[in-house]
Amino acid sequence: MITVTFPDGARRDFADGTTGAGVAAAISKSLAKKAIAIKLDGKPFDLNRPIPGDAEIEILTRAHPEALEIIRHDCAHVLAQAVQDLFPGTQVTIGPAIDNGFFYDFYRTEPFSTDDFAQIEAKMAAIVDADYPFQREEWDRRAAIAHFRAIGEAFKAEIIEDLPEDSVISIYRQGPWYDLCVGPHLPSTRHVGKAFKLMKLAGAYWRGDHRNPQLQRMYGVCFAEEAELAAHLKQIEEAERRDHRKIGKQMRLFHFQEEAAGQVFWHPHGWELYRTVENYVRRRMVAAGYQEIKTPQLMDRKFWEASGHWDKYRENMFISSIEEEDKTLAVKPMNCPCHVQVFNQGLKSYRDLPLRLSEFGSCHRYESSGSLHGLMRVRAFVQDDAHIFCTEDQITAEVTAFCDLLRQIYADFGFAEFRVKFSDRPDQRVGEDAIWDKAENALRAALTAAGLEAEYNPGDGAFYGPKLDFILKDAIGREWQTGTIQCDFNLPERLDANYIGEDGAKHRPVMLHRAICGSLERFLGILIENYAGAFPLWLAPVQIMVATITSEADDYAAEVAAALRKAGLRAEADLRNEKINYKVREHSLAKIPVIAVVGKKEAEERKVSLRRFGTQETQSVATLADAIALLAAESLPPDLRA
């Protein structure tokens, strides 16, 4: 006899050997029909496996989020069966459920092609229709290893070998096919359903290590219901629509070319946007007590040796030399060592601290070719960088102020939501534990003071100090790591930064490395995708397009555009010999926030007709002076608004 406790606290006794299915059947016929697995003491468990003893049970139906994970995992098994059936000789490895679906890593000498997907999907559907029950078996460890070796599944054998000696080796069968798996699984393949789709093919290393054999990974998406699959495919389309590389081309913001891989050619409108962002951030930083500096691009190798970069970061550095002087120089990959040089000029007093040095620092890093990705990952970029030199006692106040500044800036760019990660001391580190204690506590205190909650990332700090990372969420829910603040006990030591304390003795300052946007290039990429190119007025590269209806209004239109520009607005005039419909369409597609239409009537009355992006027919007609005043006020960056 076993006693089962349900989520609502009710208890019920069942005969030994009763399965989840039996329990469900005892509750109701419809539940028995819908049940696909159970949770046994909080862990997912096969529906048709005998419940081992007294337990808390929850019956999972398809609609349950945890059921979805099982469905996805099973879908991976169905994929593996289909692939091995169609492509004999392919070895299986692992195939877990992931966000939105699953993947499966195969080993096969010949490459798969996405052209194979249709055939594989058809086979998968046939396996689902065949309704093979998933049957669990327990095998002897040695026998299992020998068996998988014998049938040529070297990876599976290796997995079992690496399992702890006492672990249960469970095998699941689905019709003629079987696989090593901890489970649990659905009652049968029919329950996987047909809401799946193979998406892409990618290389992946066995166990994620690039020294291991390369496997072929097939990604699929899978949902409980077809409607969810359709919705997901739509979301992918939406992300593609917003792709900054596509929008960048359409809106002529920037381009890349192969002679400068990973470096941006900013076009006039893109650079306008860039400068708008930079100038805004600059004003916010000045207001927050930062002093802006500019430091050299090329520094002697000796300098990077002293900073430690030559040793630890050289692979990512562009190196240059000059024959005449027999010198090796490196292009700076980071600004921090240069900032220490500025700090080190002249004797600093504790009265000078905290000293906040900021720089829109241009950095170059050699990023591997495979990691380059539009504006999101480039080799030349500018950071909204700053280093705060302070005492240990000032860390909390500085980090708190930083969090406030960051929150303000994100909010102004339209990012209301972000999360914070707190990473503390790693195993490999410099600095005494007492300093780490102090810095970690200071960061925690700052988070509390700023009213923020952080996820805890134990041991993930830099070797030189603990840090906070800031991850913002965009308009369609994607996350981007942008901001960071890191304590550094190492660099001030290496580059001998010091200040004179109240006691008249030399002390080491703590250095806080911090960025809010991170790389401006990448941040612009994020902004473009967040707004899908339809920027708010203050950011839009072209804020107002003055479009004429007839050439009789040309002179007036030029005057309007000039007046708008004089008022600080980014305005252009479209005097082309085209119909107004054509112009409205074109500038609407270009996502220009305001179209000022002028015809004969406006010219005579010295008015403009304003049409806002995203509106259909509601236009407002205003006098030129009123329109300028209105738009000038509306287009002010958030920090300059009254």
Place this chain on the structure above:
RNA sequence: GCCGCCGUAGCUCAGUGGUAGAGCGCGUCAUUGGUAAUGACGAGGUCGGGAGUUCAAUCCUCCCCGGCGGCACCA
């Protein structure tokens, strides 16, 4: 860097072992029109680069460069 896919006009893309085509854009001309495409005509490409196979290569093979999707990387 690794695996797979891709590279044809400014853009989006079609196409063929006998050196190329559409739409949009661009230019010229006509048209001066009220809020999402006026019409006609025209120009524009050594088909990413190099080598090879072939009588002949944009097409087939190899190498290189770049892009895309992942993996690895992101002190």
